[in-house]
Amino acid sequence: MEKILPLSRVRIVLIATSHPGNIGAAARAMKNMCLDKLVLVRPRLFPHEGATARASGAGELLENARCVDSLEEAVTGCRLVIGASARLRTITWPQMTPRETAEKVVSHYDETDVALVFGREHSGLTNEELDLCHYLVNIPTNPDFSSLNLAMAVQLLAYEVLLASNEVGPAKQQGQLPAEVEKFEGFIQHLEQTLTDIDFSDPRKSDKLIRKLRRFFMRAAPDDEELNLLRGILSAAQGRKSMRRDETSKG
Template sequence: MSMKSENVAVVLVEPQGPLNIGSVCRAMMNFGFSDLRLVNPVADHLCDDARRMAVKASALLEGARIFSDLQSALSDCRLAMGTTRRFGKYREDFLHPDDAAKEFASVTFSGRVAWVFGREDKGLETAELDLCQRFVTIPTDDACPSMNLAQSVSICLYETARARARAIGKTGGRKTFSSLEVVEGMFQHMRSTLTDIGFLDPQNPDHILRSFRRIFGRAGLNDREVRILRGLWSRLDWLNNQRRDH
C-alpha cells in the first residue's frame, strides 16, 4: 500500500506570477499530484503565460480551485506543512522537506494533507502559519537563501514522491488525524477559555497560544484527543462560572 497521491494538495497563497503557477502545475504532473488550490491569486492562472509553462499540465490549471482565505482552502485537510524561512523563536520546530514528506506518508491513508506555499515576495503571514501544524524550510546557502516558488514546490513534491515510493508495501497501524477545521475549533475554544481564566493575556492571547499550536501540531491530534481537550476546556469554563457565581 502506498501514499495516496490524490490526498496531497498543493496550496499557493496569493501567487503573483503566472509563469510560476504554470511551472507548479508541471511539477505536480511530473510527480503524480493533481490537487491545486489557489488562495486569492494575484495572477491570472488561466492566462497564456501560465498555460505555456504548464506544458501538458494545463488541465491542472483549469481544475485549480480558488479560495478566499487559507482556512477555507485547508478545511478538509488533516495536516498542513507551511513553507517559510521566517525562523523566529520556533527554529526547533522546522523540518526539511524529506522529513516533512515522511510525516505526510502515513497521514494520507486516512485523510488529505497540504503543502502550503506563500507569496513570492514575502511568504506566509503569521496568521497563516498558525493554521499549519508544522513548518518546513529548504536548506539553502546564506549567499542566496530565497528560492523561486516553483522550484520550492518541485523539491517538496520530489521528496513527497520519494516518501510515497518508500511506503509501498508497508502496512501497520496508522493514526487517523482530525481535520484542520475540527482542530481549529478546539484552538478557538482553548483561546477563549484560557483567556477567561487569566492564563492568556487578553491583549495578546495568540502569543502563548502559538506555542500550544506547535506542541499539538507535533503530536498530531485525532478526533478522540480533540474531544478530550475540548472536554477539559468545557470543565474549566464550568469551574470558572462557578467561581464567579460565588
C-alpha cells in the same frame, strides 16, 4: 521509475501568488511528479494566459484548480499540513528536510488528505498561516543565494514525494489519526476563549501564549476523541467560573 501509489490525496497550496506564470510553472512541476490537486489562496491574477503558457501541457491542472479565500479553507479535511519557508521564527516550529517531509507525507496520505503549503514569492508565509501547519520544511540552499523560485520549490518537494511513494510506500498509522485541521482550530479558539473567561490571560496580550500552547498541542497531535475530552474540560472550567461569578453577585 513507475508510479506505484496514488498521490491524489496530496494538495499543493499556493498562497497569494503574485505572478500567474509561477502558478503555471508549478502546475507543470506537479504533473511531472504525478500530483494533480492544486489549491490557490487569493491569487493576484488567475485565470491568466501567462499561467496557461507556463503550464505547457498541464492545463487541466489549472482548469481543475480550486480558488479559495483563506488557508483555513484550503486545508479543510487535512490531518497533516506542512508549510515551506526559508525564514526562521521566534517560536520554533518542528522542522524537517525535504526528504523527511516526503516520508511524512507518504506515511499519512493513504488514510487522509495532506497539504504542502507555499507562501508569497517575496515574503513567504506569515506566522498566522504557519499556525495551521504541523511542520515546517526548509529547503537547504547556498546561504549567499538562498532565494528559490516558487515553481522550483514545488518541483523539488513534489519530486521527493514521488520518490518516497515509490521507495517507501504508505505506512499504516498506529492508533487514531490526528484531528482534522478545522477541528483543531475549533479547539484552539475554545482554549483562547476559556483562558480569557477564567482570567488567565488578557486577550490583548495573549497572542504569544496562544502560539506557544498551539505548538504544544500540535506536537501532541490529539485525535478527535482526545479533542472532545479537552473541550469538555474547557467547558467545565468555563462553567465553574460562571458559577463563582453568580455566587459572588448574589452575595
